[in-house]
Amino acid sequence: MKYLIVLMAAVQLAYSQTEIIRTQGPTVSPAEFCQQCVEERNGVGHYENPDDCRSHFSCQRRDDGTVYANLMPCSPGTLFERSVATCVPCADATCDGCACPDPKCPPLTFVPESTTTEPMPPKGPQSCEGNDGWRNFEAEGSTNKFVREMTINQTLYQELVYCGPTDDWRFDVSPDVCACTTLPENAVLIIPFDAQPFKTYNNGDWVDAKDVGITAGRVGNAADMNGTQQIEIPRMDNTYWGTQVTLNIDFNADPNGNDVKRNVLSTGSCNIPPTIELNLREDNTLECKFRVIDVNGTETNIVETIPGIQRGSWNNAQVVFDGLSFRVYLNGQLQFTSVAVGTIPYTLAPLFLGRSLNCEVQEFVSNTRWYGQLDELQVYQVVLSDYDRCRVRNGGHNVIVENPDVAGCSQ
Numbered sequence: 326m327k328y329l330i331v332l333m334a335a336v337q338l339a340y341s342q343t344e345i346i347r348t349q350g351p352t353v354s355p356a357e358f359c360q361q362c363v364e365e366r367n368g369v370g371h372y373e374n375p376d377d378c379r380s381h382f383s384c385q386r387r388d389d390g391t392v393y394a395n396l397m398p399c400s401p402g403t404l405f406e407r408s409v410a411t412c413v414p415c416a417d418a419t420c421d422g423c424a425c426p427d428p429k430c431p432p433l434t435f436v437p438e439s440t441t442t443e444p445m446p447p448k449g450p451q452s453c454e455g456n457d458g459w460r461n462f463e464a465e466g467s468t469n470k471f472v473r474e475m476t477i478n479q480t481l482y483q484e485l486v487y488c489g490p491t492d493d494w495r496f497d498v499s500p501d502v503c504a505c506t507t508l509p510e511n512a513v514l515i516i517p518f519d520a521q522p523f524k525t526y527n528n529g530d531w532v533d534a535k536d537v538g539i540t541a542g543r544v545g546n547a548a549d550m551n552g553t554q555q556i557e558i559p560r561m562d563n564t565y566w567g568t569q570v571t572l573n574i575d576f577n578a579d580p581n582g583n584d585v586k587r588n589v590l591s592t593g594s595c596n597i598p599p600t601i602e603l604n605l606r607e608d609n610t611l612e613c614k615f616r617v618i619d620v621n622g623t624e625t626n627i628v629e630t631i632p633g634i635q636r637g638s639w640n641n642a643q644v645v646f647d648g649l650s651f652r653v654y655l656n657g658q659l660q661f662t663s664v665a666v667g668t669i670p671y672t673l674a675p676l677f678l679g680r681s682l683n684c685e686v687q688e689f690v691s692n693t694r695w696y697g698q699l700d701e702l703q704v705y706q707v708v709l710s711d712y713d714r715c716r717v718r719n720g721g722h723n724v725i726v727e728n729p730d731v732a733g734c735s736q
């Protein structure tokens with residue numbers, strides 16, 4: 326029996342955020358494409374990249390009204406799906422609206438680019454039967470590769486297959502999966518505010534925080550604001566929040582700024598009704614406003630207040646939505662549970678921190694922006710357990726995937 330060893334190189338999924346590799350598709354520029362989307366489709370937000378569904382465009386409008394495009398790569402193992410305006414696991418993607426031929430889902434659609442001299446790792450003990458006729462074995466010593474074998478005309482073909490370029494990819498050897506998967510349930514958004522320019526933790530996405538300062542925070546550093554700045558997270562524009570959300574934010578209000586209601590966080594603006602809104606009112610209550618919509622289009626609006634917020638010290642707020650009700654925790658203590666059946670819909674606005682919902686401005690600055698510090702924004706599209714919420718509150722990042730040990734939390 327002959328042995329033929331074929332080594333396959335991984336398709337390079339990661340590429341520079343700023344360059345656009347144009348192969349086919351429209352002849353308009355990304356900005357022109359965005360302009361059309363904003364005018365003819367659904368306003369600012371996320372749209373497919375017609376050339377490549379491994380990325381998408383965040384189409385935004387400048388203050389002067391012109392539209393511009395940010396090219397946003399999907400995280401490894403995901404592709405952009407325009408029907409839900411977000412990156413979804415590769416296996417679920419159709420790449421609708423993209424001129425690219427097929428979703429590039431390893432291992433089945435991947436094209437060997439080159440052979441390498443990398444030695445074939447030993448096969449692990451577990452194997453499973455792939456639906457493509459190959460028998461797939463764990464590759465010892467690495468989780469994002471596997472070894473597959475097939476006998477064709479008495480020749481045993483053996484290949485080393487890379488699931489993807491990073492450890493986000495895993496080969497799942499269980500018989501019902503027997504395929505490459507990506508790690509589930511990453512945080513949707515983490516901004517630790519530890520270094521400038523502020524970036525998201527998972528994918529380094531840009532955070533618009535013009536003139537926002539940095540100072541010691543509750544965990545590492547924090548964003549420092551004096552009532553004139555705002556923070557915008559464009560990637561969360563037109564995000565489907567769905568039925569499972571856990572949101573974490575730390576805030577410290579400056580005692581000098583207690584004369585007006587100030588916004589901590591909001592998914593809308595003065596023109597766009599938010600779905601999630603946290604405000605610190607002048608009477609030291611935290612106002613929590615939520616909006617959900619059920620299958621029949623009926624809206625439920627929740628307004629609750631939490632009294633006795635201390636200014637000049639750190640507070641941690643956690644919002645949990647499970648499709649049936651909202652729970653809000655302050656410094657780890659449950660404050661209220663409010664019934665709200667449905668989903669949190671999209672809003673055509675980025676996620677704002679510290680921005681006013683007051684359209685009336687004085688000398689170009691509203692007087693209701695955040696005055697103080699904000700820290701540790703984390704959003705998960707799952708209902709985190711009490712243990713996981715504790716770890717988030719105490720500074721753990723990406724608690725599901727990275728499973729960090731965090732002081733003060735016990736299972």
Ligand SMILES: *[C@@H]1O[C@H](CO)[C@@H](O)[C@H](O)[C@H]1NC(C)=O
Nearest residue numbers: 458475476477478479480482
């Ligand atoms: C196997 O060998 C036969 C006879 O030589 C040939 O006709 C056939 O195409 C081969 N099959 C494959 C998959 O190579």
Ligand SMILES: *[C@@H]1O[C@H](CO)[C@@H](O)[C@H](O)[C@H]1NC(C)=O
Nearest residue numbers: 536537538550551552553554
């Ligand atoms: C607030 O901060 C900005 C940016 O650092 C600065 O230009 C402005 O003068 C500050 N305003 C006040 C009232 O301190």
Ligand SMILES: *[C@@H]1O[C@H](CO)[C@@H](O)[C@H](O)[C@H]1NC(C)=O
Nearest residue numbers: 618619620621622623666667
């Ligand atoms: C939606 O409407 C249908 C038909 O009127 C009704 O039977 C159902 O209970 C409604 N669902 C909700 C969640 O209100």
